[in-house]
Amino acid sequence: MTEATPLIDMRDIALSFGVVKALRGVDFELRPGEVHALLGQNGAGKSTLIKVLSGVYQRDSGDVRIHGEPTQFKSAQESRESGIAMVYQDLSLVPTMTVAANLFLGREPHGPLKLVRNGDLVAKAQKYLDEQGFPVKANATVDSLPFAYRQLTEIAKALMGDIRILVLDEPTSALSAGEEEILFDAVKEVTKRGVGVVYVTHRLHEVFRISDRVTVLRDGLNAGTFQTADITMEALVQSIVGPGHEKLTQSTLSLEEGERRASHAAGSSKSATPVIELRDVHNERLHGVSLAVRPGEILGLAGMVGSGRTEILETMFGLRRAAEGEVRYQGEPVAWRSPARAIAAGVALIPEDRHLQGLVLGDTIAANVALPQLPGLTRSGMFARREAARRARAAVSDLNVRTPGISTKLQNLSGGNQQKVVFGKWLTPEPKLLLLDEPTVGVDVGARDEIYGIIRRFARAGCAVVVISSDLVELEMLCDNLAVVHDGRIVTTVHTSDIEGEEGLHQLVQESAR
Numbered sequence: 001m002t003e004a005t006p007l008i009d010m011r012d013i014a015l016s017f018g019v020v021k022a023l024r025g026v027d028f029e030l031r032p033g034e035v036h037a038l039l040g041q042n043g044a045g046k047s048t049l050i051k052v053l054s055g056v057y058q059r060d061s062g063d064v065r066i067h068g069e070p071t072q073f074k075s076a077q078e079s080r081e082s083g084i085a086m087v088y089q090d091l092s093l094v095p096t097m098t099v100a101a102n103l104f105l106g107r108e109p110h111g112p113l114k115l116v117r118n119g120d121l122v123a124k125a126q127k128y129l130d131e132q133g134f135p136v137k138a139n140a141t142v143d144s145l146p147f148a149y150r151q152l153t154e155i156a157k158a159l160m161g162d163i164r165i166l167v168l169d170e171p172t173s174a175l176s177a178g179e180e181e182i183l184f185d186a187v188k189e190v191t192k193r194g195v196g197v198v199y200v201t202h203r204l205h206e207v208f209r210i211s212d213r214v215t216v217l218r219d220g221l222n223a224g225t226f227q228t229a230d231i232t233m234e235a236l237v238q239s240i241v242g243p244g245h246e247k248l249t250q251s252t253l254s255l256e257e258g259e260r261r262a263s264h265a266a267g268s269s270k271s272a273t274p275v276i277e278l279r280d281v282h283n284e285r286l287h288g289v290s291l292a293v294r295p296g297e298i299l300g301l302a303g304m305v306g307s308g309r310t311e312i313l314e315t316m317f318g319l320r321r322a323a324e325g326e327v328r329y330q331g332e333p334v335a336w337r338s339p340a341r342a343i344a345a346g347v348a349l350i351p352e353d354r355h356l357q358g359l360v361l362g363d364t365i366a367a368n369v370a371l372p373q374l375p376g377l378t379r380s381g382m383f384a385r386r387e388a389a390r391r392a393r394a395a396v397s398d399l400n401v402r403t404p405g406i407s408t409k410l411q412n413l414s415g416g417n418q419q420k421v422v423f424g425k426w427l428t429p430e431p432k433l434l435l436l437d438e439p440t441v442g443v444d445v446g447a448r449d450e451i452y453g454i455i456r457r458f459a460r461a462g463c464a465v466v467v468i469s470s471d472l473v474e475l476e477m478l479c480d481n482l483a484v485v486h487d488g489r490i491v492t493t494v495h496t497s498d499i500e501g502e503e504g505l506h507q508l509v510q511e512s513a514r
Contacts, residue, residue, distance in 0.1 A: 007031065007067060008030035009029050010026065010049070010062065011027050011063045013026045013027075013061075013062035015059050023049060024220040026217065028049060030197075030198055034212040036212065036213045039204075039214060039215070039240055040240060041447070042416030049217070055077075082164075084166075084167065087171060089170045093142045095141070097142060098140060098141055100121045103156060128156070134156050146310070159186060168200065177470075179305065188210075202440075204236060205473075211228045213225060216239045223242070274292035275432055278312070278315070284320075287487070296463070297481065298466075300475040301466065302482050302508070318338055321337075322335070329433075348426035349435045350436045352437040361411040362410075364407050365392055365395075365405075369395050399427075402417050430458060432463055434464070438468060438469055439467060472509070482494055482505070
């Protein structure tokens with residue numbers, strides 16, 4: 001680190017939303033060529049702070065200096081023009097356009113008569129993606145891509161152009177280990193040019209791999225700024241959760257250090273009738289998939305992005321039909337024509353992308369919690385508002401959702417609290433089959449442990465659970481058994497006790513893709 005003028009110097013930043021004080025005098029500094037991690041639990045103020053930096057929010061008080069100059073961005077466009085590139089959890093891509101069109105949106109290369117030639121656009125975009133090592137096709141439409149590849153496209157877009165400050169908000173939330181390496185390499189390359197990187201994450205092991213310094217926010221206040229090399233994982237977790245949470249600190253450390261818990265559901269029996277069973281299922285994405293999940297079992301699906309993991313869950317949920325083979329639910333053949341049939345039978349899905357598939361962001365917590373169970377909340381043609389409100393309050397309490405009340409709109413909650421509400425939709429009545437696609441994306445260290453507790457509670461009650469996660473440590477720690485998926489097929493199934501740590505699981509997944 002040099003003692004050069006900071007790229008970002010934010011002092012005593014305060015911002016309130018009504019009676020809620022989101023930031024209460026926060027300081028933050030970014031130096032040229034450094035990666036500065038910004039940590040904290042959901043609602044701590046991380047996203048609010050970077051939105052103040054970008055001009056999305058206007059601060060109530062405090063000073064912001066960019067390259068030593070006092071700055072008050074009035075819009076995100078002004079921030080971008082000053083050399084600040086932002087990658088939020090909420091992606092800014094146009095789903096119906098190609099990757100190439102999104103990368104060059106607003107800065108298209110023009111040919112004769114100022115016309116944009118699509119072939120040239122795709123070729124330039126593909127050349128750039130290949131140079132950066134991003135495994136994305138430039139001519140693919142964004143809505144056809146898995147969520148992880150959309151995330152890579154957003155990051156690639158941010159890296160284009162003359163940027164001096166790069167802000168990454170949960171950039172690896174849905175990336176596999178291999179894709180994480182692509183991102184880390186790209187970050188290292190831009191810092192060599194003197195670009196400063198603000199790195200917001202809940203995955204603490206990443207902090208020690210990539211950051212130079214770390215700042216922790218707690219309840220809208222600074223909880224500390226540290227040289228990464230000078231702080232331990234335990235001290236960092238304690239700074240995030242605060243005093244009086246020693247049990248949570250040790251629980252989080254177990255996950256971050258990759259220790260397998262001995263608290264897996266014990267109710268699963270090989271002799272029990274499977275809750276869900278796929279027998280040689282074929283459709284447009286699956287090729288002869290066979291698996292069974294019994295009451296109380298947590299089955300993990302491991303594999304690369306695009307391997308077919310999500311499509312297995314969609315087939316179980318009625319979003320995809322089995323063209324060949326058989327799907328059996330509680331011992332009986334089923335052919336659900338819609339997810340509504342699956343929901344009525346006791347199947348719940350936590351989708352990969354909560355914003356597009358899991359929530360109505362413009363509606364309230366109460367309305368979102370009620371959505372999957374509307375038939376059960378309708379009495380003689382009338383909506384049972386009191387019962388719906390009771391369920392919403394129970395979900396908020398059970399999952400520790402940080403909110404002023406159940407009338408709060410989802411768009412006003414942090415990412416982690418939004419994810420808790422997705423879970424809250426399925427608490428009453430409890431499902432017989434719980435399907436989880438990246439269940440802890442954008443969830444902080446405290447909320448993540450709470451979600452694991454909810455998953456295990458379902459399993460102990462006899463619910464069968466199927467979980468997809470790009471975090472291999474999470475799969476190893478949470479699941480009883482793991483099925484490795486590649487190209488729409490189950491390559492192998494193993495018990496987690498037979499896997500030698502995260503490296504063993506990573507090797508298993510890599511070998512399956514060869």
